[in-house]
Amino acid sequence: MNPSDLEHWLAARPPALAEVIRQLAAACAEISRAAARSGLDHAAGDGVVQGLAQRAEQCVAHALGDCKQVAGFVTDDQREPVISPEHGSGGAYLVLANPLEGEGAGALAGDGPLGTLFSVLPHLFRGTPASPAAFMQPGRRQVAAGYAIYGPRTVLVLSTREGVQMFTLEPGSDRWLLTQDALAVPATGTAVAVDPANQRFWEKPVQRYVAECVAGQSGPRGRDFTMRWSESLVADVHGIFARGGVLLDPRDNREPYRPGRLRLMFEAAPLALLMEQAGGAAANGSAALLDLVPDALQQRVCVILGSREEVERIVCYHADPSQNVSWQLFKTRSLFIQPQA
Known part of the structure; x- marks a missing residue:
C-alpha cells in the first residue's frame, strides 16, 4: 500500500x-x-x-x-x-x-x-x-x-x-x-539564487559563471536565466527543487581567511544530502560538500548546490588555473597567475 x-x-x-x-x-x-x-x-x-x-x-x-x-x-x-x-x-x-x-x-x-x-x-x-x-x-x-x-x-x-x-x-x-514522492531536481535550470551586492568580491570562477548567465541568449550559454535572492536559504533551495538551477553562496576576497558564510553542519550538509538524493549536486568549488570533515561545530563553508550540470560547470571553472582562484594559502594571489593591476 x-x-x-x-x-x-x-x-x-x-x-x-x-x-x-x-x-x-x-x-x-x-x-x-x-x-x-x-x-x-x-x-x-x-x-x-x-x-x-x-x-x-x-x-x-x-x-x-x-x-x-x-x-x-x-x-x-x-x-x-x-x-x-x-x-x-x-x-x-x-x-x-x-x-x-x-x-x-x-x-x-x-x-x-x-x-x-x-x-x-x-x-x-x-x-x-x-x-x-x-x-x-x-x-x-x-x-x-x-x-x-x-x-x-x-x-x-x-x-x-x-x-x-x-x-x-x-x-x-x-x-x-x-x-x-521521489522529488527530483532537473539536471539543468535557469534560476540563479545569489546575492548580487557582493559580486565585485567574488572569485573569478563564480564571476564568470554569473556573467555568462546574465548575458542570456546572446552569451555563451545561449539561453536566458533568472536571478533570485530572497535572503531565506530554505526558500531559495525550495525554488531550486521546483525549477532547477543553482544556489551560490561563494567565497569572496573581502575576508580571504573566511571560507564562507553558511554553516557546514547546520545548513550546507543537510541541504547537500537532499540535493544529491534528488539527483543534484553540492560542492564548495573544489570538493563535494558531503565529503568535508568538520573541525568545529560552527565551521563555515562556501556553497554551490543545485542542478548537477550547473554545479559541475562551476566546479570545472574552479579547476581552470586561468581563472586565478583566490585560495586561502595565496590570499589574493593564485599559484598560477598574478592579479592584474
Whole structure:
C-alpha cells in the first residue's frame, strides 16, 4: 500500500530513526503555528522575530530532549551540544538543527519565508556517552536530513537516503500528508539564487559563471536565466527543487581567511544530502560538500548546490588555473597567475 502521510511512510523506516523524525516533524508543526501567530503582531518588529526564534529553539529542544533515541543534539546558536542525561549512551542518533532560518530584520513584517533545517547523524560509539567530538562527522554519514518551510502552507522536505519526499502539513492538525514522492531536481535550470551586492568580491570562477548567465541568449550559454535572492536559504533551495538551477553562496576576497558564510553542519550538509538524493549536486568549488570533515561545530563553508550540470560547470571553472582562484594559502594571489593591476 502506498503511504499517504508521514506516519504511514515512517512505518517502513527503522523504528529508532522513525521516532527521531516524528519528533522533529512535531517540532516543525508547532513552529509553524507559532510563526502564524507571530505574523499577526508584526508591528512589534524585531521583538517578534526574536521571540519566534526563541520559541522555535524551545520546540526543537523539547522534542529532542524527550526522545530516547537522541543521545545528544545541538542548535546553530549553541557553542556546545546538549548531551541527554538519560540517553547520552544508549541513544542511536545525534541531531543538529537550525530551528529558525531566515529570521532577519523585517522577515515577519515583509511576510518573508522562514524555515527549519535538521541533520541526523549516527551515534558511532553507542554505549559510551556522546561528546562534542562525536558530532564531527562528514555529511556523507548523515542518516537523514530535511527542512521545513513556513508560508501559505507548511512543507517538510525529507530524506532518509532513499530519495527525497515532500510532505505538507494539514491545516489545523499535526498530520503531514505525502504530497510528492521521489522529488527530483532537473539536471539543468535557469534560476540563479545569489546575492548580487557582493559580486565585485567574488572569485573569478563564480564571476564568470554569473556573467555568462546574465548575458542570456546572446552569451555563451545561449539561453536566458533568472536571478533570485530572497535572503531565506530554505526558500531559495525550495525554488531550486521546483525549477532547477543553482544556489551560490561563494567565497569572496573581502575576508580571504573566511571560507564562507553558511554553516557546514547546520545548513550546507543537510541541504547537500537532499540535493544529491534528488539527483543534484553540492560542492564548495573544489570538493563535494558531503565529503568535508568538520573541525568545529560552527565551521563555515562556501556553497554551490543545485542542478548537477550547473554545479559541475562551476566546479570545472574552479579547476581552470586561468581563472586565478583566490585560495586561502595565496590570499589574493593564485599559484598560477598574478592579479592584474
